[in-house]
Amino acid sequence: MADHIPLELEHFLPYRLSILSNRISQAIAREYQGRFGLTMTEWRVMAVLARFDDHGISAREVASCTEMDKVAVSRALASLVASKRVTRRMHEADKRRSVLRLSAAGWKVHDKVAPLARTHEREILAALSAQERRMLERILDKLAPV
Amino acid sequence: MADHIPLELEHFLPYRLSILSNRISQAIAREYQGRFGLTMTEWRVMAVLARFDDHGISAREVASCTEMDKVAVSRALASLVASKRVTRRMHEADKRRSVLRLSAAGWKVHDKVAPLARTHEREILAALSAQERRMLERILDKLAPV
DNA sequence: CCTTTATAGTTACATATGTAACCAATTGCA
DNA sequence: TGCAATTGGTTACATATGTAACTATAAAGG
Numbered sequence: 001m002a003d004h005i006p007l008e009l010e011h012f013l014p015y016r017l018s019i020l021s022n023r024i025s026q027a028i029a030r031e032y033q034g035r036f037g038l039t040m041t042e043w044r045v046m047a048v049l050a051r052f053d054d055h056g057i058s059a060r061e062v063a064s065c066t067e068m069d070k071v072a073v074s075r076a077l078a079s080l081v082a083s084k085r086v087t088r089r090m091h092e093a094d095k096r097r098s099v100l101r102l103s104a105a106g107w108k109v110h111d112k113v114a115p116l117a118r119t120h121e122r123e124i125l126a127a128l129s130a131q132e133r134r135m136l137e138r139i140l141d142k143l144a145p146v
Numbered sequence: 147m148a149d150h151i152p153l154e155l156e157h158f159l160p161y162r163l164s165i166l167s168n169r170i171s172q173a174i175a176r177e178y179q180g181r182f183g184l185t186m187t188e189w190r191v192m193a194v195l196a197r198f199d200d201h202g203i204s205a206r207e208v209a210s211c212t213e214m215d216k217v218a219v220s221r222a223l224a225s226l227v228a229s230k231r232v233t234r235r236m237h238e239a240d241k242r243r244s245v246l247r248l249s250a251a252g253w254k255v256h257d258k259v260a261p262l263a264r265t266h267e268r269e270i271l272a273a274l275s276a277q278e279r280r281m282l283e284r285i286l287d288k289l290a291p292v
Numbered sequence: 293c294c295t296t297t298a299t300a301g302t303t304a305c306a307t308a309t310g311t312a313a314c315c316a317a318t319t320g321c322a
Numbered sequence: 323t324g325c326a327a328t329t330g331g332t333t334a335c336a337t338a339t340g341t342a343a344c345t346a347t348a349a350a351g352g
Contacts, residue, residue, distance in 0.1 A: 004253055006196035007260045009212070010292045013267050014170045019213055020290040021167040024160045050152035060300060067165055074301060096300040096347045107150060114153045121159050127288045135281045142273045144166040146156045206330055220332060242317045242330040
């Protein structure tokens with residue numbers, strides 16, 4: 001036993017990040033899950049569509065800018081289109097691509113969930129000082145550059 | 147549209163954490179997945195058993211100290227016991243509880259994976275200065291107290 | 293042009309994960 | 323005691339997720 005060196009999970013970065021990230025995501029997800037029947041993937045897709053509403057983006061773009069895989073996105077979209085929260089047109093010039101947009105109903109949901117998410121984030125960040133918050137942003141930029 | 151305020155995912159903490167955490171965990175998992183056929187859950191269970199080898203802990207304790215749910219732990223243990231990496235005895239005084247330990251084979255795997263995980267962590271943290279590393283530790287302590 | 297190769301997206305299958313119900317042993321307490 | 327409530331753990335079912343194969347369209351190159 002003396003020659004084994006067990007990992008101290010409680011100081012191990014990947015482990016701690018995963019715990020933290022899960023706790024936070026789950027907490028938020030539980031809310032929009034319950035109130036709007038959205039999965040996390042669906043909500044993320046909606047958030048992206050909201051941001052790029054001006055030009056109406058394709059599924060591929062949603063996938064690449066959320067780092068979700070295209071199958072996950074496809075499924076989320078299928079469900080969002082079925083529930084009429086997202087509209088899907090065919091791209092004029094390229095019939096493979098779709099052109100995705102939040103519908104009025106989609107915006108309605110978005111406008112409820114977004115503030116809810118922001119509030120949650122604020123509550124979490126309340127544990128940190130202003131300096132720590134800045135530092136965290138910087139650290140994240142270095143560890144996971146966008 | 148003007149009255150909607152889309153979430154800026156790239157500055158949204160829960161989102162960034164989840165991306166970062168996934169990237170890191172996946173990277174490490176891919177390795178022990180491929181080489182040893184371990185899922186992340188299984189590896190975590192092994193890591194915990196390694197740490198508490200002196201007294202031999204129960205499944206419940208594994209679950210509570212990894213924040214995984216008991217079903218996940220139960221399944222991981224079933225697989226680890228089947229592959230002879232973990233031994234399971236019945237607790238003397240309480241026949242519901244099990245007493246879990248890494249086997250010799252289990253330790254062998256552990257001693258390969260643990261350094262691998264540590265190396266990965268080091269590589270990630272290499273992007274940060276010493277001060278940033280300290281800060282990160284402190285921030286994690288505040289956000290997800292153990 | 294016509295064939296090859298790449299891309300957008302979906303489908304099908306296998307695997308993983310979460311939830312609830314369950315069994316067995318234990319504890320609490322009337 | 324003895325019976326209800328709790329706890330450790332597993333099973334069964336539904337749902338989610340990942341991987342590979344597939345369809346349709348488009349781009350590239352002879």
